[in-house]
Structures are given as C-alpha cells and as structure tokens.
Amino acid sequence: MKQTATFIPTLRETPADADVKSHQLLLRAGFIRQNTSGIYSFLPLGKRTLQKVENVIREEMEAVNSVEVFLPALQQAELWMETGRWYSYGDELMRLTDRNNRAFALGATHEEVITSLLRDEIKSYKKLPLNLFQIQSKFRDEKRPRFGLLRGREFLMKDAYSFHATTESLDDTYNDMMQAYTNIFTRLGLNFRAVIADSGAIGGKDNHEFMVLSDIGEDTIAYSDQSNYAANIEMAAVNVEYPVSNEAEKEIEKVATPNQKTISEVADYLNVSPEQCIKTLVFKADEDFVIVLSRGDHEINDVKVKHATGAKIVEMATPEEVLEQLGCEIGSLGPVKLKSPIRVYADHAVKSIVNGVTGANEAGFHFINATPEKDFSIDTFADLRFIQEGDASPDGEGVIKFAKGIEVGHIFKLGTTYSEPMKATFLNDQGRAMPYIMGCYGIGVSRVMAAVAEQFQDDNGFTWPDVIAPYEIHIVPVNMKDETQRELGEDLYKLLKSYRYEVLLDDRIERVGVKFADADLIGLPVRITVGKKASEGILEVKYRRTGETFEWKREELLDHLQ
Ligand code: ATP
Ligand code: MG
Ligand code: MG
Ligand code: MG
DSSP: OBTTTSOOOOOSSOOTTOOSHHHHHHHHTTSEEEEETTEEEEOHHHHHHHHHHHHHHHHHHHHTTOEEOOOOSEEEHHHHHHHTHHHHSGGGSEEEEOTTOOEEEEOSOOHHHHHHHHHTTOOBGGGOOEEEEEEEEEEOOOSSOBTGGGBOSEEEEEEEEEEESSHHHHHHHHHHHHHHHHHHHHHTTOOEEEEEOOOGGGOOSOEEEEEEEOTTOSEEEEEESSSSOEEETTTOEESOOOOOOHHHHHHHHHHTSSSOOOHHHHHHHHTSOHHHHHHHOOOOEETTEEEEEOOTTTSSOOEEEEEEETTEEOOOOOHHHHHHHHTOOTTOOSOOOOSSOOOOSSHHHHHHHHHHHHTSSSTTSSSSSOOBTTTBOOGGGTTOEEOOTTSBOTTSSSBEEEEEEEEEEEEEEEETTTTTTTTOEEEOTTSOEEEOEEEEEEEEHHHHHHHHHHHSEETTEEOOOGGGOSOSEEEEESOTTSHHHHHHHHHHHHHHHHTTOOEEEOOOOOOHHHHHHHHHHHTOSEEEEEOGGGGGTEEEEEETTTOOEEEEEGGGHHHHTO
C-alpha cells in the first residue's frame, strides 16, 4: 500500500483523554479514533491488525474443530426472557424496540441465540458434540468504558459454544479449548496465565480466565511462584470448606434474579455517595432476608438487596429498612455490630462477606474497622478468608504472589444452565430426552489487540510482533523528489510485493524527520530506508524491535530478509 493512498492520521501530541499507553499510541499512530464513549472506529492500520488477531484465533479454533458461524446481533427479548436474563442482566444489556414496540437486545453474548438455534436442529446424541464459534461485535453498556479498546461498549469478541451428550465429552472439548487459547495467546507474544475464575453473570461451573499480566489490569491474580497454581483473587480462598449444600445454593440462585438494585441506585435513594453507601451497608442473611453484596465488575455497582421468603421474592427491602434491622446508620463508619450472627446460603454470598472482611481487593472496603469475630460472628465461616501474598500455595508448592491482569479470554463449563430453561434437548442412546450439556468460550478480540499494544511499544512507538503488525515492511524513501531514491523505492515495493510481503511505501513528500517519526510510531517490524546510497544500490534495513541496522545491496535483500 502506498501511504499517499491510505489514511494514517498520526498525531505528534499525546491525546489528553487517553490515560493508558495502548490507547494513547493507538490514537497517535492512527489506528483508531473514538466516536463516543466506549465506541471506536478502526482506521486502515487498526483494521489490518484487528483482522490479523482474528485470523490467529480462527486458525486455532479450526484446529480444534470449532466451526465458524455468524449469528444475529439483534436479538428478540423473548429469548432472554426464557432464561430470565432479560431481568437479571441489568443495565449492561442494550435494549431497544422495533416499530411495533417489540423488545430487542443488542447481543452482549449469544448463549440464548445459539441454544435456540440448535434446539430445533440437533435432536440426537449422534449429532453431538458440536462446537461453533463466531467473531462479532458485542454490545455492553459498560458503566465505565475506559482504557480505549480495553473496555468498550461496542467491541469485537470471538465467542464459541459447544454442545455435548456427556460431561466427559464437554471435558474433552474444554481441554481442547484451553490448549487453543494457550496457542493463541502464545502466538500473539503475550505474557499470560490461565487462572481459576468466578462464574459471574453467565453462570455455570468450572471456568478459567486468561489473564495478560499488566500493571493496568483490573483484576488481581494470586499465583504460586513455583507451580502452575493461579486464580483470580475473587476465587482464591484458603481454608475453605463451604458448608453450603447444593440445595441451598439453588435457592439463592432462584432469589438472585429480579428486583436487584445497584449500589448507585441505593446510594441515590439514600442520598449519599456510593462509597459512603458501601461503607455503611452491611449484609446479613436469615430465613427471610437475603442481601448479597459483591464487587461485580470491579466496581461498586453490584449491591443486591433482596427480601425473600424461602425461594420466593416478596418485595425489595429498602436500604433504610435494612440498616434499621441491622441497627446501624448511614455515616457511622465505626465498628459495625449486627443483631444476630450472619448466616449465608450460597458460596458467592460467603465470598462477598469474606471479601469485605479481609479487604482482599481493597482493604476495608465493605466494612470499615470491622473485624471478624470481634465485631460480629461469621459463624462457621470463621476460618474462611481470601488468600494473601506470602501464603503457602493451596497446591502445596511455593508461595503466593499477586499480579494485576487484563482478562483477555474466559472459558466456561456451562452444563445445562441454558439448555434446561430453554428446553433444548436431544435424545440420548436410550431414547431419553436430555438437555444439552454446554460450554462457552470467549475472547475479547479488540481487547487482545489493545493488550498487545500495551506490551509491544517503546518511547518512539509500537514494536508490533510480526504476526499482527499491520504490514511487514515499511519502505521509506528519504526524499521522494530525488528520482533515484523514488525509483529504487518503487522498484523495491514491487519486488517485495511480488514475493508476497505486505509492504507499506512512504511515498509522501515530507521531511525525513517526519517520515522516520511516523515509521517508528506505526512500528512495522522492518524498515527499509532508501537514502543517499541509493545511487550505489545500497539500502539501510532496520529492525524495529531490536534496533539492529544493516546496509544491504538490493540484490542481497531477499536472502537476508528471511
Ligand atoms: P470484564 O470482567 O473485563 O468485564 P467479562 O468477564 O464481563 O469481562 P466475558 O463475559 O467473560 O467478559 O466476555 C468474554 C471476553 O470478552 C472477556 O474475557 C474479555 O476479553 C472481552 N470483553 C468483555 N467485556 C469487554 C469490553 N467491555 N470491552 C472489550 N472486551 C471485553
Ligand atoms: Mg464485564
Ligand atoms: Mg470478568
Ligand atoms: Mg469473564
């Protein structure tokens, strides 16, 4: 591609509203532009790199027999109602209506759509397993879109879904996908770990997150310095024996859907700041009262206050009623005393409590100055606490260290979480109708691109790894008005293209300083400078990542470039 024909609007200054390195440089090097909060356009270079990330993912998906499809982004609300997520997904789901006032969602994820698609088609165990993937824009109305592509409201995701007749078959596919993900992130040159993770809003059982180690990561990972043990801090509890029955867990799942309030709604209602609210809200569970407090998407946006009788929701309790019942006041930051010991029904509630008590993510976040046992009893959970740096690793090997991570991928064993409510069944080998056993597997394609951008750069610009650099070679004639230089530049451009190299030719009439600065900013792996020695047929070749420079004759170039 000739630079005069394409569109690479580079910037000299660092844009003021971009606060992480990848975002700054993606803007400066002309890869992306912001349209509005969390929504971006990919310019020609950005689009090429994004597509290369996609291709690596595609190849590794196909290698484990995952097959590409393309599902609708516009999804009728009825599907989401079948699983209850229309009510439980919350404000992140972009909702709209058509001209006939029929409700729709813009796809935030596709479990419902794909399950509904297959339930009418795959009726026999003989057609299972099946593993399908797509690469498509997802829409999530993130509360705090930030860090450029890392947390967008419209972003590109690869999502795969697998369907099985047996749990053994799901286990096999899950392992295949784990391997595929490992290959993908390795090929992209990322420094990552697969960590044990919490299942969050998608629901389900076993799951792993793929975390790129980075100081700007929003998650904290606990890992062993000597073994493969690694877990999201939300999951890494020690001394845990959840004294919670499956029955009880089910119960809280049932009450955990409608009538949720976010912390900001509760805070608005109480007319206090969210921080104030979180500091003074305490939670408790007894026979007819369940409050689940969790950190949600790493923000204080997920306080769920529910008034329940058994498994049936009666009515939302107001925070004031909660506080009155608990005997504490808004603004009282001292030790919190509860009237009765906390009893919890489900392990995610336990985690929340422990989280607050120990300040695993942020010290004293939920309970200020409250000490377990001293200020209140947490009954049978007294031994339960989150893992800390310096603890022995739960697998007995090594010591726990903490690191920050960017979640680039997430794989789940869903089991029958979706197929059961959606009545998506097949006939097993005994002729009995059984719900599909499912898995789901996501990668944030655009987030991955930003994670690589964060890692591959120096003071002058990008140092893209070969696999996803927008072009392989940048030819820079120093002076386009010099006929010898211009002709040699164009000759090389044709030559390299005929050998299937992806080449960008800087055919602009610009000062050499500008050309070099732009070339460094864009960061293609190889730069070929055509300057004064062009008359002798000599070129300067510079490798962007190492800074190594060579003077080669035109005739030697192809041999050397291998
Ligand atoms: P996060 O915890 O960062 O909000 P998530 O757990 O909500 O992510 P998943 O539902 O697991 O995300 O989606 C699969 C993948 O999609 C994630 O692992 C991540 O790489 C990517 N992803 C999720 N939300 C965003 C976003 N707002 N912008 C860009 N990529 C995203
Ligand atoms: Mg999220
Ligand atoms: Mg997450
Ligand atoms: Mg996730």
